[in-house]
Amino acid sequence: xxxxxxxxxxxxxxxxxxxxxxxxxxxxxxxxxxxxxxxxxxxxxxxxxxxxxxxxxxxxxxxxxxxxxxxxxxxxxxxxxxxxxxxxxxxxxxxxxxxxxxxxxxxxxxxxxxxxxxxxxxxxxxxxxxxxxxxxxxxxxxxxxxxxxxxxxxxxxxxxxxxxxxxxxxxxxxxxxxxxxxxxxxxxxxxxxxxxxxxxxxxxxxxxxxxxxxxxxxxxxxxxxxxxxxxxxxxxxxxxxxxxxxxxxxx
Amino acid sequence: xxxxxxxxxxxxxxxxxxxxxxxxxxxxxxxxxxxxxxxxxxxxxxxxxxxxxxxxxxxxxxxxxxxxxxxxxxxxxxxxxxxxxxxxxxxxxxxxxxxxxxxxxxxxxxxxxxxxxxxxxxxxxxxxxxxxxxxxxxxxxxxxxxxxxxxxxxxxxxxxxxxxxxxxxxxxxxxxxxxxxxxxxxxxxxxxxxxxxxx
Ligand SMILES: [Zn+2]
Ligand SMILES: [Zn+2]
Numbered sequence: 001x002x003x004x005x006x007x008x009x010x011x012x013x014x015x016x017x018x019x020x021x022x023x024x025x026x027x028x029x030x031x032x033x034x035x036x037x038x039x040x041x042x043x044x045x046x047x048x049x050x051x052x053x054x055x056x057x058x059x060x061x062x063x064x065x066x067x068x069x070x071x072x073x074x075x076x077x078x079x080x081x082x083x084x085x086x087x088x089x090x091x092x093x094x095x096x097x098x099x100x101x102x103x104x105x106x107x108x109x110x111x112x113x114x115x116x117x118x119x120x121x122x123x124x125x126x127x128x129x130x131x132x133x134x135x136x137x138x139x140x141x142x143x144x145x146x147x148x149x150x151x152x153x154x155x156x157x158x159x160x161x162x163x164x165x166x167x168x169x170x171x172x173x174x175x176x177x178x179x180x181x182x183x184x185x186x187x188x189x190x191x192x193x194x195x196x197x198x199x200x201x202x203x204x205x206x207x208x209x210x211x212x213x214x215x216x217x218x219x220x221x222x223x224x225x226x227x228x229x230x231x232x233x234x235x236x237x238x239x240x241x242x243x244x245x246x247x248x249x250x251x
Numbered sequence: 252x253x254x255x256x257x258x259x260x261x262x263x264x265x266x267x268x269x270x271x272x273x274x275x276x277x278x279x280x281x282x283x284x285x286x287x288x289x290x291x292x293x294x295x296x297x298x299x300x301x302x303x304x305x306x307x308x309x310x311x312x313x314x315x316x317x318x319x320x321x322x323x324x325x326x327x328x329x330x331x332x333x334x335x336x337x338x339x340x341x342x343x344x345x346x347x348x349x350x351x352x353x354x355x356x357x358x359x360x361x362x363x364x365x366x367x368x369x370x371x372x373x374x375x376x377x378x379x380x381x382x383x384x385x386x387x388x389x390x391x392x393x394x395x396x397x398x399x400x401x402x403x404x405x406x407x408x409x410x411x412x413x414x415x416x417x418x419x420x421x422x423x424x425x426x427x428x429x430x431x432x433x434x435x436x437x438x439x440x441x442x443x444x445x446x447x448x449x450x
């Protein structure tokens with residue numbers, strides 16, 4: 001049993017009893033944590049309104065060594081997620097970010113770069129930036145940090161360089177990358193992806209200076225391809241993914 | 252688990268399923284019910300039976316009701332141009348206790364919570380839109396909880412109601428009366444500043 005202090009994003013809350021909540025957090029230093037917050041539903045609690053979805057807070061948590069739930073003893077609000085007061089698109093982007101973080105991460109495995117990325121994306125969604133682009137960038141950079149970024153230059157099956165003079169390139173969603181002409185017939189779950197999207201995906205995942213222009217068609221195609229890719233990689237459809245607009249809308 | 256007679260054990264288990272009641276408390280309550288006069292114990296069971304058999308949701312507002320319509324909807328003294336939207340019947344009860352509101356209500360029976368798989372169709376939003384479309388209301392007050400999901404639910408409904416000639420308002424939030432600015436949390440101050448109103 002040890003007492004830890006760190007910063008966290010609230011991903012999910014489930015009512016546990018009349019007065020307590022089970023909170024799922026993504027923390028900077030402890031990875032994903034599920035902890036019980038006793039008395040959190042009482043009017044005057046040690047959590048003082050900090051425990052709401054996507055809130056960023058400083059927390060104190062007592063980590064149990066056994067299988068039992070960790071105990072959240074304190075949460076101090078740093079920043080509340082307010083997009084739900086003004087834009088459903090921004091709100092839905094926030095829900096999706098929370099769900100992806102929960103599905104992508106494991107208990108106790110910390111990744112400060114992923115935490116920083118999530119924090120930054122949250123600020124963009126809740127601010128005035130293009131939230132739909134921010135989510136695309138979050139997904140692509142997240143895949144990169146987690147080591148699941150698709151192979152776009154070499155055949156994911158045999159490693160041969162792939163640069164066919166085609167507009168659409170065979171892409172293996174399960175294996176996670178493009179296929180050369182020789183390997184393509186041997187694989188299932190193959191789709192044809194517009195080659196121009198690869199450059200855009202690499203730019204979005206790369207340093208900020210490379211931030212590309214996205215035409216309406218680019219957003220639509222990237223959104224569809226990335227949604228399918230993430231579903232295939234997770235082996236499940238995130239339930240909030242369908243809330244993301246398939247075509248870019250102002251928000 | 253079976254140190255008592257079958258029916259006593261059964262009662263302990265039933266009581267133990269209630270929120271906030273552990274095994275020890277359940278035993279205490281069970282023995283209390285055995286000790287009090289029989290009529291008193293049976294009055295409790297009769298109350299539970301009556302509540303479960305007679306209480307349902309009001310056909311208009313989805314508050315708890317004993318008849319087709321709840322007491323508030325039937326009360327001729329209520330202001331029928333004001334409609335206050337809440338998540339749960341217990342929120343309605345809290346607002347009633349404040350005695351600051353004399354209009355009608357609409358209970359959503361939940362909030363939109365996509366992360367928990369709860370969408371607008373699982374709430375009473377269609378019925379709310381029908382009520383507002385029916386005319387007569389001048390103002391709809393969104394009194395869902397001031398949480399991410401409560402705000403999102405209020406925003407979703409406000410968008411649906413935008414086509415009707417009603418004023419849509421949201422409950423104010425911010426600094427607690429009797430506290431001082433110096434010690435108010437900055438998020439609370441931001442809420443109060445955003446929600447400021449004409450003097
Ligand atoms: Zn190959
Ligand atoms: Zn009613």
